[in-house]
Amino acid sequence: MNMRRAEITGWGKYVPEKVLTNDDLSKIVDTTDEWIVARTGIKERRVRSATDTTTTMAVAASHDAMRVAGLTAADIDLIVVANSSPDYLLPAPANFIQHELGATCPALTIAAGCSGWVYALVTGDQFIQTGAYKCILVIGVELISYALDYTDRGTCILFGDGAAAVVIQPSQTDAGVMSFELGSDGGQAYNLWVPGGGTANPLSQKVIDQREHYIRMNGQEVFKFAVRKLTSCLNNITTQAGMSVSDLDLVIPHQANLRIIETAARSLNLPMDKFFVNLHKYGNTSAASIPLALVEAIEEGRLKAGDVTGMVAFGSGLSWAGAVMRMGAKVGAVNAAPVEAAALL
C-alpha cells in the first residue's frame, strides 16, 4: 500500500464579533482584570451573538478553508468535527454542518473536549494514509459559552466561542503528520464535567436550580495535569518523529492558561517565543483552540512550508492529544487573507 502522509492544503477560522472583556466580567462576577490577566493571561474572549450557532461558526471557518484549498463541498470525502457543544443532542453537529456546506460525504463528530481537534486530525490522517479518502475537512468548533455558569468566577472567565477548520490531503512530499499521541485518563473525569442533563442525571427543574447543567471544574487538578501532559506529550511525539523538542519551529499548545504554557516551557527548557499564544484574545475555545492558533500562526507567517510544529491539547476526560506535523508547500505560498464567509454563501 502506498502510504501518504496527510498535509494541510487549506485553513480558515471564524470568531464571533462580540467581545467580552475582563472588565465586562468583573461587572457580572467577583473578579478583576488584574486577577484574570495575572492568573491566566486572558484579556478578552469572543461570545456568540444571536445569529451564531455551532453550525454557522463551523460552516464559516470551513468555507475559508475550502477557498484556500481551491475546493468546493463536492470535493470533500469526509468531514470530521471536534465538538462538545452541539446545537442539538441529536443528531451530532457534523450532520448539520455537512448539510449546510452542501456536501454529500460522510460526517462524524468527535467529542473529546479540548483535545478533540487533535483526535480529529489524527483520525483524518488515518483515512488519508490508508488511501480510503483523499480530501478531508477537519473542523474544531465550540460554542462553549452556553455551558458556562456566569455565577462561577472559577470557570466563566476562562472560556470563549470560536471555530477553525483545515483541509488535509495526501502529501507528495515528506510534509504531513509525522507522529502523534492520544490519551485518556477517565479516572479524572469529574475534574472537568457537566453533572446534569445527560442520561445519568437527566434535565429537570432540580438540575437547573442546582446549576448542574453547567461546566464544573477542579482548576488546580486540571492545571497540574495540563503541565504534566504538555511536557510529556511534547517530548514523546518529538522523540517518535525522530527529533527533539528544540528542533520544532513552533509549538502550538492548547490555549488554556499562559501560566500552564510558561511552566511547561521552563521544564522543557524552551524559550517562550517557540510557543504560539493567542489566548489573550480568545480565552480557551476548547476544541477550536489548537486549530484557531494553527490558522493564525499560518496567517501571521509564523509557519511556512517545511516548518515543523508540535501541537498538544489537554482537557476534559481528562484527555490529551498531540501531533507533530510538517507544513506542506501550500503553507506560506497563499495569500491567506480570509474572504468574508458571507460572500461565498
Ligand code: UT7
Ligand atoms: O482545557 C482545560 C481547561 N481548564 C484549564 O486549563 C484550567 C486549569 N486551571 C487553571 O487555569 C487555574 O486553576 C484557574 C485559572 C482556574 C484558577 O487559578 P488558580 O491560581 O489555580 O486559583 P485557585 O483556584 O487556587 O484560587 C485562588 C484564589 C481563591 O480564593 P481564596 O480561596 O484563596 O480566597 C479563589 O476563590 O482565587 C480565587 N479566584 C478568583 N479570584 C478572582 C478564583 N477565580 C477567581 C477569579 N477572580 N476569576
